[in-house]
Amino acid sequence: MGEMRYTRIRIERPQATVYYSEQEAAEYSRLEITVIRHLYAAQVIRGVEVVEEGRRYSEEDVALLRRVRRLRDDLDINLEGIEVILRLSARLEALEQELEHYRDSGHVLPG
Amino acid sequence: MAEEYKDYYNILGVSSDADAKAIKQAYRKLARQYHPDVNAGDKTSENKFKEINEANEVLSDAEKRKKYDEMRAYYKQYGRWPGEESMAGARAGGSRGGTYEYRTMSPEDLEDLFGDNAPFSDFFETYFGPGASQGNRAGRARQRATRGEDVESTIEVTLAEAYQGVTHTFELADPDGATRRVEVKIPAGVDEGSRIRLAGQGLQGAAGRGDLYLRVHIVPHANFTRDGTTLRTGVDVPLAVAMLGGETPVTTPDGRKLMLHIPEGTTNGRSFRLRSQGMPHLNQPDKRGDLYAEVNVVLPTHLTSEQKRLFEAFAHSLGYK
Numbered sequence: 001m002g003e004m005r006y007t008r009i010r011i012e013r014p015q016a017t018v019y020y021s022e023q024e025a026a027e028y029s030r031l032e033i034t035v036i037r038h039l040y041a042a043q044v045i046r047g048v049e050v051v052e053e054g055r056r057y058s059e060e061d062v063a064l065l066r067r068v069r070r071l072r073d074d075l076d077i078n079l080e081g082i083e084v085i086l087r088l089s090a091r092l093e094a095l096e097q098e099l100e101h102y103r104d105s106g107h108v109l110p111g
Numbered sequence: 112m113a114e115e116y117k118d119y120y121n122i123l124g125v126s127s128d129a130d131a132k133a134i135k136q137a138y139r140k141l142a143r144q145y146h147p148d149v150n151a152g153d154k155t156s157e158n159k160f161k162e163i164n165e166a167n168e169v170l171s172d173a174e175k176r177k178k179y180d181e182m183r184a185y186y187k188q189y190g191r192w193p194g195e196e197s198m199a200g201a202r203a204g205g206s207r208g209g210t211y212e213y214r215t216m217s218p219e220d221l222e223d224l225f226g227d228n229a230p231f232s233d234f235f236e237t238y239f240g241p242g243a244s245q246g247n248r249a250g251r252a253r254q255r256a257t258r259g260e261d262v263e264s265t266i267e268v269t270l271a272e273a274y275q276g277v278t279h280t281f282e283l284a285d286p287d288g289a290t291r292r293v294e295v296k297i298p299a300g301v302d303e304g305s306r307i308r309l310a311g312q313g314l315q316g317a318a319g320r321g322d323l324y325l326r327v328h329i330v331p332h333a334n335f336t337r338d339g340t341t342l343r344t345g346v347d348v349p350l351a352v353a354m355l356g357g358e359t360p361v362t363t364p365d366g367r368k369l370m371l372h373i374p375e376g377t378t379n380g381r382s383f384r385l386r387s388q389g390m391p392h393l394n395q396p397d398k399r400g401d402l403y404a405e406v407n408v409v410l411p412t413h414l415t416s417e418q419k420r421l422f423e424a425f426a427h428s429l430g431y432k
Binding site: 006007008009010011012013016017018019028030048049050051052053056062063066067070071074075076085 | 138139142143146148149216217219220223260261262263264266279280281282283284285286292298301304305306307308312313314321322323324325393394
């Protein structure tokens with residue numbers, strides 16, 4: 001009989017992360033659960049599906065939710081406006097990264 | 112040393128008898144202009160917003176505002192803050208501490224906006240925010256630190272395993288080299304990116320371990336493509352079966368062979384649906400999607416001279432010359 005084989009997983013700090021339940025995400029962002037669900041459905045926050053346990057949210061998702069709450073409460077922007085701002089911000093960030101990558105690869109940008 | 116005088120009313124541009132609504136309006140107006148969420152990376156805006164936020168923190172809280180108004184009146188009369196020397200002495204002795212809940216922003220908000228930079232002035236810290244620097248790290252971070260952090264790792268799952276569900280044994284290796292084995296049930300229907308949580312198998316903290324999340328990567332299959340619970344596969348059908356009708360086997364991911372009825376005159380590329388033979392729904396393993404089998408008509412090659420003659424006769428009967 002052959003030796004039994006196992007998949008080995010290293011529990012290491014660089015892989016450390018934090019996932020929050022919906023209730024925790026609401027608590028740490030001070031947003032209502034209905035708003036969180038709306039933003040998930042609108043794909044503003046990504047969330048992850050945990051098998052047999054429902055949806056959880058990453059640290060980045062919760063930070064984004066806090067930003068949503070600040071934009072709503074501090075700046076009086078409605079959810080639709082916030083969605084537009086966040087999508088444009090993400091697009092801008094992606095373009096900046098693309099530009100940086102382009103520069104790093106030695107390309108000269110047209111003046 | 113005397114704390115720098117902070118005229119919070121002036122910072123928000125409101126009179127000292129402004130009501131709560133006027134203060135809120137003034138804060139929002141200025142926040143629109145200087146808020147770090149809309150001025151990312153702009154230090155001037157950040158510093159200006161710190162002042163605005165601090166003024167709002169005090170003036171929008173009735174208790175703090177009352178205290179500030181009393182202090183302000185005292186300052187105007189005597190040119191110094193009440194109890195200034197004792198407060199300075201207390202600060203020098205490092206006696207500030209304890210927790211503090213901000214009214215307008217959570218510790219996480221302050222960390223999001225200002226990182227490790229102090230979000231409040233010395234004046235505010237001294238008179239309104241004891242333990243503010245500790246407060247900035249309160250809440251989630253401290254709570255999580257005691258429990259140990261979660262860890263995420265990717266595991267590979269074949270389509271056949273995802274089709275049926277499987278139990279795998281994993282050997283978990285801690286940073287100190289200690290190992291332990293755990294059996295994990297991977298339920299039928301898991302998909303790319305699904306997470307399986309193993310409670311209490313993450314990093315060790317003072318009050319127990321965090322969780323281990325196994326992120327599923329589905330190994331691509333040579334014969335099947337998956338779209339949610341729908342599976343697609345190709346099925347070779349001999350020319351004679353396609354023309355005259357018959358049956359051909361379709362193999363499922365778990366190795367079963369289903370006989371597919373091929374009606375006469377079946378064209379190349381036609382898809383047949385095998386109802387409820389696709390991927391199971393996660394959490395509802397009895398409910399499955401459909402499997403689509405796309406016909407690939409296989410032409411006979413290396414015809415004998417007799418077969419060629421017969422095929423020419425057949426072609427002629429269809430009007431080909």
